[in-house]
Amino acid sequence: MHNHAKIDWVSQFQRLEGAYATSTMRGYYSDVQIFETWCHEQALTPFPATVETVCTFLEAQGQVVAPSTVKRRLYGIRKVHRLLDMPDPTLHEDVNLAMRKVRRLGPNRPKQAKGMTRDYLDKFLKVQPDTPWGLRNKAMLSLGxxxxxxxxxxxxxxxxxxxxxxDGTLQVLIRRSKTDQYGNGRIAFTSYRSAKLLEDWLAYRGMHIAPLFCPIYHGKAINRELTDMVVRRLIRESAKKAGFDRSIALAFSGHSMRVGAAQDLLSAGHDTAAIMRAGGWKSVDVLARYLEYAEFNVWA
Known part of the structure; x- marks a missing residue:
């Protein structure tokens, strides 16, 4: 007989708020909900889960999502068991073997976002409307x-x-990133164009709002942060407005500004160390994936 009493893991997860990035928390919530739903569909108990339940779930997920996503879901299951002070099934050797099977099911190569290189950026800026939203979007694209x-x-x-x-350009403090969770930050610099576009946005928005980029409601700037999903939607919608095929537009993501700028820096002759400093990369391997397609352009 399985115990299907509803465990309030959501309230326990709230203890993590502020300790992890918003995107990480969103991923945890989603992954644990998927696990809980799957368990109920299989008439299995999610919390505490048995080693067998976790292994079966991971192997089933490996059939439909990327290995990196399966690994993230494993971390979510581990985190919720620890927060609930329940025995952690995820450290068992059988779970490790299940993950090895998942990785061998198919290519483990991360999907690369399409780079928003300078050519794309120029086209995306041109299609922004002559509205407050257009002012904000142009500044976001160029600054990003x-x-x-x-x-x-x-x-x-x-x-x-x-x-x-x-000289009319900007110095920007980027306080926190995925690889800088304690907010030591890095200093970066902009072009004159970005400075002018941001000046236009701020002239409309006013200086009383704390977030640099904020929502606009009925033409009025609202004093709160945008969600990071707005960035991905902006890039993809800009690609569609610029006349690119839907399949090309969907290849762009919120990471595309970072990828495209890195590719352009390589094409301009900058070495890997300089690009790593500019983008705050800690891993050469990660940067190398971004630069693959740029290298083809350099030597073509």
Whole structure:
């Protein structure tokens, strides 16, 4: 007989708020909900789960999602058991073997976002409307490209993080990133175009709002942060407006500004160390994936 009493794991997860990035928390919630639903469909108990239940779930997920997603779901299951102070089934050797099977099911190569290189950026800027939303979107696209930001870094920028330089460009403090969870930050610089586009946006928005980029409601700027999903939607919708095929538009993601700018830097002759400094990369392997297609362009 299985115990199907509903465990309130959601309230326990709230203890993690502020300790992890918003995108990480969103992933945890989604992954644990998927596991819980799957268990109920299979008439299995999710919390505490048995080693056999976890293994079966992982192997089933390996048939339909990427190995990296399966691994993330395993972390979610592990986290919720620890928060609930229940025996952790995920450290058993059988679970490790199940993950090895998942990785061998198919290619473990991460899907690469299409780079928003300078050519794409120019086209995306041209199709923005002559509205407050257009002012904001142009500044976001141009600044995100110049700063090689992740989408979470872009929406986390604050007005106080921006300072104007004598030459009319900007110095920007990027306070926190996926690889800098304690917020030591990095300094980055922009083009004159980005500075002008941001100046236009701020002239409309006003200086009283804390987030650098904020929602607009009925033509009025609202004093709160955008979600990082807005960035991905902006890039994809810009690609469609610029006349690109839907399949091309969907290849772009919130990471595309970072990928495209890195590819352009390589094409311009900058070495790997300089690009890593510019984008705050810690791993050469990760950067190498971004630069693959740029290398083909260089030597073509």
């Amino acid at each position: 490209y110049d700063l090689l930001t992740r989408r979470s870094e872009l929406v986390a920028l604050r007005t106080e993080d921006i300072s104007w330089r004598r």
